[in-house]
Amino acid sequence: MIVLLLAGTAILLALALAGAVARGQGTALYAAAALVCGLSAILALASLASPPTTLVLPLGLPWLGWHFRLDSLSAFFLFVVDLGAAASSLFAIGYGRHEAEPARVLPFYPLFVAALQLVVLADDAFSFLFSWELMSLASWALVLVHHRDRESIRAGYVYLLMAVMSGFALLLCFGLLAGGTGAYSFAAMRLAHPAPGLAALALLLALLGTGAKAGLVPVHAWLPLAHPAAPSHVSALMSGVMTKVAVYAFLRIAFDLLPVPPAAIGLVVLALGGITAVLGVLYALMQHDLKRLLAYHTVENIGIIFIGVGLAMVFRAAAGEQAAAALALTAALFHVFNHSLFKSLLFFGAGSVDVATGTRDMERQGGLIHRMPQTAFFFLVGCAAISALPPLNGFVSEWLTFQAILLGPGLPDWGPKIVIPVAGALLALAAALAAACFVKAFGITFLGRPRSAEAAAASEAEPSSLGAMGVLAALCLFAGIFPAVVINALAPIARSLIGATMPAQSLFPPGAIIPIAAARSSYDGFAIFLLIAAVTFLAIVGARRLATHAVRRAPAWDCGFPDPRPETQYTATSFAEPIRRVFGPIVFGAASAVRMPPPGSMAPARIRVALRDRLWEIFYAPVGGFVERLAASADRLQFLTIRRYLSFVFAALVVLLLALALTQ
Amino acid sequence: MIAAVAIEALQMALVILAAPGLVGIVRAVKARLQRREGPPLIQPYRQIARLLAKEVVLAENASWLFRTAPYLILALTWAAASVVPTFSTELAFAPLGDLIVITALLGAARFLLALAGLDIGTSFGGIGASREAMFASLAEPAMLMIIVTLAIAAGSTELSSIAAFMLSPAAGLRVSFALALVALFIVALAENARIPVDNPATHLELTMVHEAMVLEYSGRHLAMIELAAALKLLLTISIIACIFCPFGLAGPGPVIGLFAYAAKLGIAAVLLGVFEVSIAKMRVFRVPELLGASLMLGLLGTLLLYVSRGL
Numbered sequence: 001m002i003v004l005l006l007a008g009t010a011i012l013l014a015l016a017l018a019g020a021v022a023r024g025q026g027t028a029l030y031a032a033a034a035l036v037c038g039l040s041a042i043l044a045l046a047s048l049a050s051p052p053t054t055l056v057l058p059l060g061l062p063w064l065g066w067h068f069r070l071d072s073l074s075a076f077f078l079f080v081v082d083l084g085a086a087a088s089s090l091f092a093i094g095y096g097r098h099e100a101e102p103a104r105v106l107p108f109y110p111l112f113v114a115a116l117q118l119v120v121l122a123d124d125a126f127s128f129l130f131s132w133e134l135m136s137l138a139s140w141a142l143v144l145v146h147h148r149d150r151e152s153i154r155a156g157y158v159y160l161l162m163a164v165m166s167g168f169a170l171l172l173c174f175g176l177l178a179g180g181t182g183a184y185s186f187a188a189m190r191l192a193h194p195a196p197g198l199a200a201l202a203l204l205l206a207l208l209g210t211g212a213k214a215g216l217v218p219v220h221a222w223l224p225l226a227h228p229a230a231p232s233h234v235s236a237l238m239s240g241v242m243t244k245v246a247v248y249a250f251l252r253i254a255f256d257l258l259p260v261p262p263a264a265i266g267l268v269v270l271a272l273g274g275i276t277a278v279l280g281v282l283y284a285l286m287q288h289d290l291k292r293l294l295a296y297h298t299v300e301n302i303g304i305i306f307i308g309v310g311l312a313m314v315f316r317a318a319a320g321e322q323a324a325a326a327l328a329l330t331a332a333l334f335h336v337f338n339h340s341l342f343k344s345l346l347f348f349g350a351g352s353v354d355v356a357t358g359t360r361d362m363e364r365q366g367g368l369i370h371r372m373p374q375t376a377f378f379f380l381v382g383c384a385a386i387s388a389l390p391p392l393n394g395f396v397s398e399w400l401t402f403q404a405i406l407l408g409p410g411l412p413d414w415g416p417k418i419v420i421p422v423a424g425a426l427l428a429l430a431a432a433l434a435a436a437c438f439v440k441a442f443g444i445t446f447l448g449r450p451r452s453a454e455a456a457a458a459s460e461a462e463p464s465s466l467g468a469m470g471v472l473a474a475l476c477l478f479a480g481i482f483p484a485v486v487i488n489a490l491a492p493i494a495r496s497l498i499g500a501t502m503p504a505q506s507l508f509p510p511g512a513i514i515p516i517a518a519a520r521s522s523y524d525g526f527a528i529f530l531l532i533a534a535v536t537f538l539a540i541v542g543a544r545r546l547a548t549h550a551v552r553r554a555p556a557w558d559c560g561f562p563d564p565r566p567e568t569q570y571t572a573t574s575f576a577e578p579i580r581r582v583f584g585p586i587v588f589g590a591a592s593a594v595r596m597p598p599p600g601s602m603a604p605a606r607i608r609v610a611l612r613d614r615l616w617e618i619f620y621a622p623v624g625g626f627v628e629r630l631a632a633s634a635d636r637l638q639f640l641t642i643r644r645y646l647s648f649v650f651a652a653l654v655v656l657l658l659a660l661a662l663t664q
Numbered sequence: 665m666i667a668a669v670a671i672e673a674l675q676m677a678l679v680i681l682a683a684p685g686l687v688g689i690v691r692a693v694k695a696r697l698q699r700r701e702g703p704p705l706i707q708p709y710r711q712i713a714r715l716l717a718k719e720v721v722l723a724e725n726a727s728w729l730f731r732t733a734p735y736l737i738l739a740l741t742w743a744a745a746s747v748v749p750t751f752s753t754e755l756a757f758a759p760l761g762d763l764i765v766i767t768a769l770l771g772a773a774r775f776l777l778a779l780a781g782l783d784i785g786t787s788f789g790g791i792g793a794s795r796e797a798m799f800a801s802l803a804e805p806a807m808l809m810i811i812v813t814l815a816i817a818a819g820s821t822e823l824s825s826i827a828a829f830m831l832s833p834a835a836g837l838r839v840s841f842a843l844a845l846v847a848l849f850i851v852a853l854a855e856n857a858r859i860p861v862d863n864p865a866t867h868l869e870l871t872m873v874h875e876a877m878v879l880e881y882s883g884r885h886l887a888m889i890e891l892a893a894a895l896k897l898l899l900t901i902s903i904i905a906c907i908f909c910p911f912g913l914a915g916p917g918p919v920i921g922l923f924a925y926a927a928k929l930g931i932a933a934v935l936l937g938v939f940e941v942s943i944a945k946m947r948v949f950r951v952p953e954l955l956g957a958s959l960m961l962g963l964l965g966t967l968l969l970y971v972s973r974g975l
Binding site: 366367369370373380384387388389390395399402403405406408409417418420421422424425428429431432433435436438439440442443444447448449512519520521522523524527528531532535536538539540543546547548550551552553554555556557558559562563566568569570574575576577578579581582 | 716717718719720721722723724725727728729735736738739740742743746747757759760762764765768769771772774775778779781782783784785786787788789790791793794795797798800801802803804805808809812815816819820821822825879880882883884887888948949952956959962963966967969970971
């Protein structure tokens with residue numbers, strides 16, 4: 001199995017070479033990538049429940065070799081990667097034709113997908129870090145596709161810095177895990193028992209390194225810059241898949257390589273997850289660039305996933321709470337799967353809108369539901385799914401996370417007693433704000449009247465793009481109606497990482513999913529779906545029987561004063577204004593000033609809104625300033641005489657010898 | 665099984681038939697307290713019948729979403745109402761009556777309503793949708809924290825189990841329940857666009873929220889929306905009654921349960937009317953403070969239960 005999967009990766013690498021050589025064969029390349037990834041996804045799905053298999057190739061470090069391992073955790077994440085990549089490739093068949101410089105995309109896209117696959121299959125620190133950096137570099141090249149665009153340049157720069165930081169943190173983490181003997185294979189790390197302090201330090205480094213890739217606040221800053229800058233099928237891969245690979249890396253280190261960490265670190269993860277979820281969605285609400293809005297939602301959803309992961313860590317550290325830990329981990333993994341589906345779907349929709357109207361700015365869209373009805377429908381499904389509305393999939397994973405939160409009072413310690421309910425409140429707030437944000441995203445982009453000539457002349461996306469969106473929308477519905485299928489498929493992972501699973505859910509007939517016990521709580525997606533369908537049918541039939549069928553088209557009513565100018569509509573900014581007034585002063589230091597024209601003047605009133613990115617001010621600006629000062633003072637060392645340089649060398653030698661003498 | 669299905673069918677018919685009557689009672693109480701004659705109790709029924717008989721005047725740029733939303737909004741509200749134990753816990757759909765699911769179903773209805781408000785592209789629709797989004801973003805987490813409070817005490821998020829727990833002596837009097845009740849009351853006012861959050865009786869007023877979103881609806885579409893709004897009021901009252909006043913639900917059988925339910929609805933309608941007459945409408949931007957207080961009360965209730973199961 002693993003050989004076949006690696007053969008798929010090799011084909012992708014060959015495609016990357018082919019993309020560099022053959023110009024203008026985008027369609028064939030994407031079709032091939034879609035086929036390979038689709039087959040690979042099926043293989044990964046088939047090996048979810050099978051025992052771990054390993055493979056060593058004579059590559060990489062000569063004394064180490066290149067270790068691969070396919071267990072249930074990597075099979076699940078490989079499935080997520082391949083499903084997302086297959087959908088992205090399918091979408092790109094049509095979308096890629098609109099790319100101005102395809103030669104800047106084609107070589108790196110298959111390379112990126114191959115690197116994503118290699119990360120989840122790697123079984124030693126060297127191959128893992130190599131694949132990880134390959135993933136970073138390939139995606140960096142894709143971020144810089146529009147390399148003359150100022151925003152892209154900044155995005156690429158910040159992304160590169162953060163990727164280096166992330167790789168460095170992971171390097172240190174694996175260095176600590178490997179110990180002095182240099183046991184770089186994961187198998188050796190599993191057997192080693194590092195001292196508790198060392199293990200905790202390694203885990204915190206792993207949190208920093210993987211969190212920076214996943215978009216955990218406060219190391220998220222690159223994500224909303226870089227994800228929108230790339231072409232949309234790449235944005236979908238970065239948001240829907242690459243962040244999940246980072247989650248995979250954290251799970252691999254925290255649950256597999258290290259011994260059970262103390263609950264305190266779980267609480268840190270939980271708190272970070274809650275803060276990330278709320279801040280991510282609040283930032284998203286303030287955006288009017290559709291793709292940047294989606295990127296900030298990735299930050300939010302990563303927060304939700306890390307809430308589940310943190311809960312699992314807290315429960316796992318407590319005695320006798322393994323079932324609760326399995327529930328929390330299953331909820332997190334379920335959300336990983338869900339988010340990879342609906343975030344890719346939403347980025348495809350945003351890409352189609354971008355192609356159709358030539359802009360990502362929501363303030364210039366509007367009324368696209370009339371000209372892009374199918375895109376609008378699929379995008380609406382994605383919006384409803386990410387807003388956790390039943391009977392779609394997003395609701396199930398958030399419901400499961402809440403069920404895990406409800407098990408918190410069973411813990412004996414005081415820390416969890418305070419942190420878990422607050423995390424629950426943050427999760428609830430994030431979920432509600434997400435719904436508000438997607439009303440805005442869909443309502444301003446697709447509903448209303450067109451706000452620009454381009455939006456008025458938009459046309460529907462290509463069939464292949466619609467097909468990719470349709471498949472993902474159908475999967476969102478499927479996972480929402482039959483969540484038992486997903487939960488049962490995730491059971492082997494919980495069993496191998498935690499040693500317990502959620503109760504086995506009944507598949508045929510599709511029944512309620514039961515997190516802990518039937519008496520506690522249950523959710524039956526299929527029955528809810530049938531109930532909604534039946535009642536909708538009743539409502540429509542009732543209205544048809546009782547009401548007249550007459551419909552007359554007329555100008556909008558608007559309280560008797562309809563104004564045909566599209567500027568009179570609500571914009572994305574004005575839609576978010578009430579929420580900005582509630583949260584803005586605290587989170588963004590928001591200040592707004594209205595300048596009214598003098599009496600009698602017909603000039604429009606102006607409102608100026610200033611939002612501050614406090615996270616940037618607190619975490620990034622000081623570090624940046626410090627590095628700049630350091631660089632400025634080091635500048636002075638650049639123009640010295642040879643005598644001075646030699647004296648530096650001499651001084652360094654003396655210091656090192658002294659250090660050696662003192663430590664010996 | 666057959667009895668459960670029969671009770672379920674009876675409940676589904678009952679809630680949709682009783683909902684406009686409930687609105688009628690609230691209006692009558694308010695009219696009497698304001699020393700007006702007021703419309704007769706059956707006026708809401710007449711209004712829905714009148715709307716059903718009228719043709720739909722659809723804005724020229726209305727999309728399919730605008731035309732399908734009213735049916736879906738009614739259906740989602742009705743689906744939520746059909747799983748709440750109103751007069752008996754022996755419902756066929758009672759296992760579906762998870763409080764988080766009910767909240768999410770209502771959230772889905774609101775999601776569609778806000779989108780429908782944005783569909784025509786009028787400024788009133790936008791104002792309603794954006795304010796509704798703000799209210800919901802505070803009211804929904806408050807509701808979820810209330811649910812967490814109740815679920816920790818009762819050990820379940822299922823309404824019938826919570827009702828059974830509340831009927832048992834284990835429930836007792838707890839501080840957290842009092843906090844949850846106050847918070848739930850505030851959420852209920854906001855969810856149903858009642859005074860002091862919103863005024864269901866006004867049009868052409870800059871403070872309106874719910875009415876601004878549905879301004880473009882007419883004919884049978886408006887009838888669906890009005891019915892859904894009335895149903896939501898009944899549903900909210902039923903949830904509060906089911907949690908905090910579950911008498912007659914489990915033990916005595918459906919007939920006594922029906923009488924008890926009718927009495928609860930009547931009392932709640934009178935109380936709501938009295939409350940609405942005795943308080944002024946709030947400025948829109950004062951509402952977040954009220955809802956924030958509700959969220960904090962819910963969180964406080966949860967924290968108390970986390971600290972000690974007895975509080």
